[in-house]
Amino acid sequence: MTPCDKDLLYSIRMRAERGGSHLSGAERIGSALDVERMAAALARRAMTHPRGCAESIRITVEALTGEPQCARLPELTTLTVSDYRHGRELAGRCLERCGVAPPVVARAIDLLSAGAAPGGVSMRGALLLDATTGERLDPDPARGVRVSRMDLTALAASELAHQLRTVGLDNPHVREALILAGKVLLTPGIIAELCWSDDPDYVAGYVAAAAIGYVRFPQLKPAGEECGGRVFFVDRAHFELAAAIEFLQRTPVLFDRVGLIRSPRLWEEWI
Numbered sequence: 087m088t089p090c091d092k093d094l095l096y097s098i099r100m101r102a103e104r105g106g107s108h109l110s111g112a113e114r115i116g117s118a119l120d121v122e123r124m125a126a127a128l129a130r131r132a133m134t135h136p137r138g139c140a141e142s143i144r145i146t147v148e149a150l151t152g153e154p155q156c157a158r159l160p161e162l163t164t165l166t167v168s169d170y171r172h173g174r175e176l177a178g179r180c181l182e183r184c185g186v187a188p189p190v191v192a193r194a195i196d197l198l199s200a201g202a203a204p205g206g207v208s209m210r211g212a213l214l215l216d217a218t219t220g221e222r223l224d225p226d227p228a229r230g231v232r233v234s235r236m237d238l239t240a241l242a243a244s245e246l247a248h249q250l251r252t253v254g255l256d257n258p259h260v261r262e263a264l265i266l267a268g269k270v271l272l273t274p275g276i277i278a279e280l281c282w283s284d285d286p287d288y289v290a291g292y293v294a295a296a297a298i299g300y301v302r303f304p305q306l307k308p309a310g311e312e313c314g315g316r317v318f319f320v321d322r323a324h325f326e327l328a329a330a331i332e333f334l335q336r337t338p339v340l341f342d343r344v345g346l347i348r349s350p351r352l353w354e355e356w357i
């Protein structure tokens with residue numbers, strides 16, 4: 087057997103379904119030597135999902151064609167809120183401070199809470215909204231824009247796990263959302279992101295923007311609500327749709343440095 091090329095990097099992506107609908111999705115970037123272990127871990131994750139065992143799993147393994155871009159993860163802050171309404175109010179204020187017009191903030195919250203895909207269900211990809219006018223820019227309103235091909239280096243992964251453990255946040259929701267938000271913030275013309283989970287048991291969410299990093303709100307939706315997703319806010323003067331979609335979906339990004347975990351006290355004046 088010819089030994090595989092140890093210098094190549096691979097994108098390893100998993101999508102799982104149950105009962106005809108999406109159950110789980112996750113992805114990694116690894117070397118040829120990592121592929122088997124990473125693919126097995128992704129399959130295990132789909133087979134042990136809290137909402138039931140996957141009925142179909144698709145795992146795609148593709149060699150990356152270019153060198154990944156290396157970057158630092160955003161800083162993380164958690165702001166305590168009394169309930170999801172308070173969370174949305176603070177998240178809205180953060181977005182406004184980062185340049186999103188107040189009616190566009192309100193539109194984004196309405197779209198996420200109503201389910202932005204046709205039929206009032208959550209979109210798997212993100213919505214793109216013009217931060218000034220609120221115009222919707224994602225070309226396929228049923229699908230939205232996916233973010234793919236991003237991961238941590240092994241060293242950054244262990245540093246992040248250590249840091250998140252100290253604040254009780256070392257879980258896949260936080261880790262993966264932070265990595266995704268990190269890639270979104272590298273996209274020219276995207277000025278901010280708003281996200282909360284579509285998992286009815288996970289009510290936290292975040293706002294991410296260059297000026298503030300990744301700001302978490304432990305409650306951004308009522309418990310039991312299924313609708314959620316992501317909105318990316320765009321500054322049209324610095325944004326090119328095709329280039330942004332290509333970057334978000336196809337350009338590999340490896341985070342080799344982690345950001346600090348910041349104290350919420352620094353925020354009292356800001357919001």
Ligand code: PML
Pocket residue numbers: 259260263281282283284285288290291292302
């Ligand atoms: C998701 O898992 O679907 C999104 C999670 C967003 C919030 C993650 C966090 O707790 O910081």
